[in-house]
Amino acid sequence: MTDSVRRVSTGAPWEETFGYSRAVELPNGLVLVAGCTSMIDGHLADGGPYEQAVNSFNVAIGALKQLGLGSEHVVRTRMYITHARDVEEVGRAHKELFDAARPASSMLIVSGFVDPRLVVEVEVEAYRGDVTS
Helix, strand or coil: CCCCCEEECCCCHHHHHHCCCCEEECCCCEEEEEEECCEECCEECCCCHHHHHHHHHHHHHHHHHHCCCCHHHEEEEEEEECCHHHHHHHHHHHHHHHCCCCCEEEEEECCCCCCCCCCEEEEEEEECCCCCC
16 A cells, blocks of 8 residues: 555554554545444443444544544445344434435345444445545
8 A cells, every 4th residue: 555545543442453444545535434333442332223323423433533524525334233123223323414415325234243232333435525636
């Protein structure tokens, strides 16, 4: 990778253990945010699917803020959930946070996550805009 690639860490323990960055900004202005969950300082934040989704997206938005971006820059989201019954709650959280941006989005049902108490994980992609001008 070139020196113009920027990487952000949020200090989550899995970042160091597994060797990844929370977010990576490419020279073309595309920002990729790794999977985010509702683990805050190593502990699961209280609440159900809605609260886990809000917390997870806020982790992602926090990484974007370190790069000078916000939710308005989000162009794609992916939501992974463990139960179909949680679609409405997770979708409600997404709408509240991204209704103005209206990113392309996917919601997928998966068998589980690294911690069985997690029911939501999200990924976010953002775009800075024309970085050549």
